[in-house]
Amino acid sequence: MIRVALLVAAKDLRIELRSRVLLWQVVPFGVMALLLSGLALGPDHAGNSSAGPGLFYLVTLFVALLMINRSQAIEGTPGTKASIATLGLDPAGVFLGKSLALAVELWVTGLVLLGGAVLVLHTALHGALVALPSILVTLGAMSAAGTLYGAITAGGDGSATLLPVLTLPAFAPLLIAGERSFSSALHGGALWEWWVILAVALAAYLAVGILLYGVLEES
Amino acid sequence: MMKQLSQRLLGPVTLVLLALTFWLGLWITPPDKIQGNLVRLLYVHPAVAWVALYVSFGTATIASALYLWKRTRSFVVDRIAYCAMEVSVVFIGLTLITGSIWGRPTWGVWWAWDARLTSTAILGVLALGYLALRRANDDPALRARRSAVFAILSAINVPIIHFSVQWWKTLHQGATVFTSTRTLLVHGSMAWTLLISFLGFTLLFFWLLRARYRLEVQRETMTSATLDEALASRRSEGAF
Amino acid sequence: MAGDLDVVRLRDAVVLSNGFPLLSGVDLDIPSGSLNVVTGANGAGKTSLLRLLAGLVALSTGTGTVAGIDLIEGDQRQLRRRVGWLGHEGSFYNDLSVRENLVFAARALERPTSDIESVVERVGLAHRVDTTTKKLSAGQRRRLGLAWLLLRRPELWLLDEPYASLDDSGRTFFDDLLGDVVAGGATVVVSAHDPLRSSALRPRTILLAGGRVVRDSA
Numbered sequence: 176m177i178r179v180a181l182l183v184a185a186k187d188l189r190i191e192l193r194s195r196v197l198l199w200q201v202v203p204f205g206v207m208a209l210l211l212s213g214l215a216l217g218p219d220h221a222g223n224s225s226a227g228p229g230l231f232y233l234v235t236l237f238v239a240l241l242m243i244n245r246s247q248a249i250e251g252t253p254g255t256k257a258s259i260a261t262l263g264l265d266p267a268g269v270f271l272g273k274s275l276a277l278a279v280e281l282w283v284t285g286l287v288l289l290g291g292a293v294l295v296l297h298t299a300l301h302g303a304l305v306a307l308p309s310i311l312v313t314l315g316a317m318s319a320a321g322t323l324y325g326a327i328t329a330g331g332d333g334s335a336t337l338l339p340v341l342t343l344p345a346f347a348p349l350l351i352a353g354e355r356s357f358s359s360a361l362h363g364g365a366l367w368e369w370w371v372i373l374a375v376a377l378a379a380y381l382a383v384g385i386l387l388y389g390v391l392e393e394s
Numbered sequence: 395m396m397k398q399l400s401q402r403l404l405g406p407v408t409l410v411l412l413a414l415t416f417w418l419g420l421w422i423t424p425p426d427k428i429q430g431n432l433v434r435l436l437y438v439h440p441a442v443a444w445v446a447l448y449v450s451f452g453t454a455t456i457a458s459a460l461y462l463w464k465r466t467r468s469f470v471v472d473r474i475a476y477c478a479m480e481v482s483v484v485f486i487g488l489t490l491i492t493g494s495i496w497g498r499p500t501w502g503v504w505w506a507w508d509a510r511l512t513s514t515a516i517l518g519v520l521a522l523g524y525l526a527l528r529r530a531n532d533d534p535a536l537r538a539r540r541s542a543v544f545a546i547l548s549a550i551n552v553p554i555i556h557f558s559v560q561w562w563k564t565l566h567q568g569a570t571v572f573t574s575t576r577t578l579l580v581h582g583s584m585a586w587t588l589l590i591s592f593l594g595f596t597l598l599f600f601w602l603l604r605a606r607y608r609l610e611v612q613r614e615t616m617t618s619a620t621l622d623e624a625l626a627s628r629r630s631e632g633a634f
Numbered sequence: 635m636a637g638d639l640d641v642v643r644l645r646d647a648v649v650l651s652n653g654f655p656l657l658s659g660v661d662l663d664i665p666s667g668s669l670n671v672v673t674g675a676n677g678a679g680k681t682s683l684l685r686l687l688a689g690l691v692a693l694s695t696g697t698g699t700v701a702g703i704d705l706i707e708g709d710q711r712q713l714r715r716r717v718g719w720l721g722h723e724g725s726f727y728n729d730l731s732v733r734e735n736l737v738f739a740a741r742a743l744e745r746p747t748s749d750i751e752s753v754v755e756r757v758g759l760a761h762r763v764d765t766t767t768k769k770l771s772a773g774q775r776r777r778l779g780l781a782w783l784l785l786r787r788p789e790l791w792l793l794d795e796p797y798a799s800l801d802d803s804g805r806t807f808f809d810d811l812l813g814d815v816v817a818g819g820a821t822v823v824v825s826a827h828d829p830l831r832s833s834a835l836r837p838r839t840i841l842l843a844g845g846r847v848v849r850d851s852a
Contacts, residue, residue: 182741186727193729193766251728257690258725258782262742263715323547327540331530341523341544344516345551348558355562372558379550387543390462393692393710532652535692621655621695625648628658631677631844 176385179268180275187276190249197242197280202287205238209291227298228306228357231288232350235314238284239346240339243321246277247329266389270322274384278318285314302361309360312373313353319380320345326391348372401604408601411594415441418587432499437587439492441595446485447517449599451549454478454524458545461538472538475545477606479524481599486518509560516555520548639666641790641821642687646696647705649686649845656682658845659696664823666789669816672825674842680825681722683842684792687823689713701790715743718788720779722795728768732759732778735767739782749785757781758807772799780811791815791822 191197212230250256292298324342328334352372359366419437426433457475460466493511494504527544531537642664649657657679664670672680685691687700689710698705703713726735740747754760757777776796783791797805812822841849
């Protein structure tokens, strides 16, 4: 399972490095969305760092939706799916590999957006760095969840619009826990409850993915 | 024979219990010392919420799990999951509506970012998502598999959503019927009416589920030719 | 009559998709080490038959075994590892090079990557080994598919319309390769509109119509 996971993750990341969709499309979209969120708040509130964590996670959430679609699109045509299916890869390994690749991509994008939040939303740099571990775990949980929901919606009618409908409610607790832990890092406050939510969510998605990804890939 | 009898009695017993609930709730039970007549929503809202969150969503989840397990996999359990989730949407909607009706005079607003309201609303979106997913796939086996996995994921999300939102903010009152040590807080005719309402709405769910299931079977029968007809038609393409 | 060495045995095989019978009762035995061409009009069920043999679609009714694995009760993932599939659609990761696609396949199947050079040489892609797949022509993509199969060495080759959009030299190359593969002991099933193209090899010809076998040269 681990061997297959590393193989699949390396493949997805190599494709990403080659195609540069993340660099030229997703990251600019995220930065633009962050700027627009500041514009929506208006000049009096845009520089208010208390809005920073929530806006950061809201933008990251929309970026994650794009990347989940991209992760599934890599498997592309029915022909590719058929060829890869005949390799008989361990589905749990495929799930872990795709989640890992998606997590790495989200972490990279998240770091760029964090820098954006510090610059344009005046989020305190020190607080942002303290929040970094919780941000990485939150984005990791989003990756695991997103890989599962991406597989659930792949290939169906209107899959691009169906994905947000199914995924956003599942992302809600991650959004809350992520925002709360980021705010606690900025302004002080108890963190442990939010770490519990994140840890439980991550463990639950990993467990369901390892057990059931194969069912989603059955013919 | 017992099965047929219970199926025949389900509808009438449900109607009787609901009628009793409304009669007792509206006319017989006294108003509350503080809430006045607003308390009469107590005989509808908690029961509807109980059915929405546990009975209907729970039925859909269990049926989905049975579908995923090869030994119990069949389109019967898939249909049960689908129909139960549809009925869930109705009950979740009723939960939010009755809650809002109670909340407006109590909190002064139709909607508040309260833990239970928010988590129930998210559950409603999950249920609608399930129905949207059903429509996105024509292939019955693929549709059943994906819906089942989504239902399991949603069920896992329910406690996560519940606790995250509860820790985030809560305005909704705590336990209304039992304390944490199982001491009953409601007494006399109110307690009996509450019990009857829970029974009535629970049976209403199973009555609606059965009706919806029958409708779904009829719909599938009408829209698909029998296998023999389909094979005959297909083979005739190859006739020389 | 079914032989002990049959790689494929189907009895009244039906494959349904949304209630429509893609295959409407196929009876077929394919012996090991044989070359078989499945032919028929568009919509006859050629691709569906190959996909059934590859374990890519499920058997709805009837019985069948492929490479000794039951199509209903057997481990479908094991089945897929034992067959080689070459579809007529694009089959690889477009953003990876020829070499990278083959390395991925080799590592997935735990095969030595040292075989890649000889395989690429055999299919005539040595000069394009570092080219991204999306920049290959249709014929070159077909050759990459063959390289993929040569690397895998499956016991059953399933090629879905491999001759489409190939010129004469491409078709000759395919015929030579298939001849070598069959001589090496593998079983090959090819779907093609026009069976005469591979007549130099004298394959068995199976005519499908309406999702069933209506003529068999065996």
